[in-house]
Amino acid sequence: MKVEKNDRLILLTNDDGLYAEGLRTLTEVMQEFGKVVVVSTMESRSGMSQALTVKMPIRVKLLDETETKRVYACSGTPTDGVKIAINQLLEREPDWVVSGINHGANASVSIIYSGTMAAAIEGCLYGIDSVGFSLNNFSSGADFAPAKKYVREVMENVAANKLPKGVCLNVNIPSCESEQVRGVRICRQARGNWREEFEKRRDPMGKTYYWLTGIFQNHEPEASDTDEWALANNYVSVVPVSVDMTSHDYINVLKKQMNGDRAGS
């Protein structure tokens, strides 16, 4: 693959691994927009969040190359993959970092556990227009074809308007039939959390171990401006995500509490 000056260079990744149907679908659509470099793991790395590989070396292997795409396997996390692609594998900084399409939604607080969104956030930290896509269907037989239309719609907007620095997009697509999707809705992250229900078991040696399972609890199921509401009502949710986690509203309160009149400045 030869990257010309006018080519749009797109870095593609996910956290479900190189053989995931969602990545195959995304690779297909992204080749309509530019030249594509895929960097992902052989196996899935779900729930890796923004984890980095610091105690182990990272290995990379070129698996496939055509005139419009190149595919690498990377042993690290999704975040490692974006970092190593930008620093070692790509001929220049990519124009976009696109991640997904994840098997399963990444709405509300799931964004902070998601390897898919971590890859998009990493791209954003490099100042690159970055988007993560997820399909609200966890099953291995999920149909990603209806998602293509919305991937195109979102990326056409990114192409036309770009994204501001420090902002990436978290796109969740409902898994209903195409004709039931009611369109794209710009949302905020719903308030909620995962409540765990660890499964306690005994191994053959009689020792206890636990499996992490959990149920998402939406703290505001009626709030129609949230991503969870949009998905539940068959809308595609688009949440602009900031890499600045400061609670700006609370700064002044805390200044009064902790610094008295000095107000921290």
Place this chain on the structure above:
Amino acid sequence: MKVEKNDRLILLTNDDGLYAEGLRTLTEVMQEFGKVVVVSTMESRSGMSQALTVKMPIRVKLLDETETKRVYACSGTPTDGVKIAINQLLEREPDWVVSGINHGANASVSIIYSGTMAAAIEGCLYGIDSVGFSLNNFSSGADFAPAKKYVREVMENVAANKLPKGVCLNVNIPSCESEQVRGVRICRQARGNWREEFEKRRDPMGKTYYWLTGIFQNHEPEASDTDEWALANNYVSVVPVSVDMTSHDYINVLKKQMNGDRAGS
């Protein structure tokens, strides 16, 4: 350890492992405030971010118990440790989740990679007052004693005022001499990112591998309201952190771009 109704129950964790000096220091100070349950890993799990262990079972072992503290080793990530403590190990939901003191700063965007801050964020998602502490000194011989004063100061404020739902604190302590610390400063997260410099090596079989290394780039070194500036100028930085990553400012722009007059509602 018996937890009475009026006891303050404090869950303590870190990402540097059970034998880290920072955790020892924090355990000492926290016993002044209540009864302490420590849950951490035997080895360090730095850079794990909010990662979850979903493909492996998690194991827990009670290592030590006195009248005022209990110590568990947990095989999972810092986030797993908080989840399993709240759901399986503690007699009731803790009053505080306190994490650290990390060997090395977690200012600016380092918050999104940090296991220390992930543990605090996890506590916050459960609606528990949560704080992460880090010392701006990465060396194994770092002196944590001067940090005690500031841990007390921050936790006394949390005890007096509590934290709002959805907000936890990211506290970074400079590593200068006590008398040089200029006090506590309430800050916002500095804009910046880590630029990588992968070290490319060859293994004995002649195959390439990479070590992840990096240099932090502060995009606004002059901004005196940021955590990076505070640390560089010998202040303790306290950043209120929101678990809502929505870029609220950008929602209306995106509505106009993507939905025309419908404005997404």
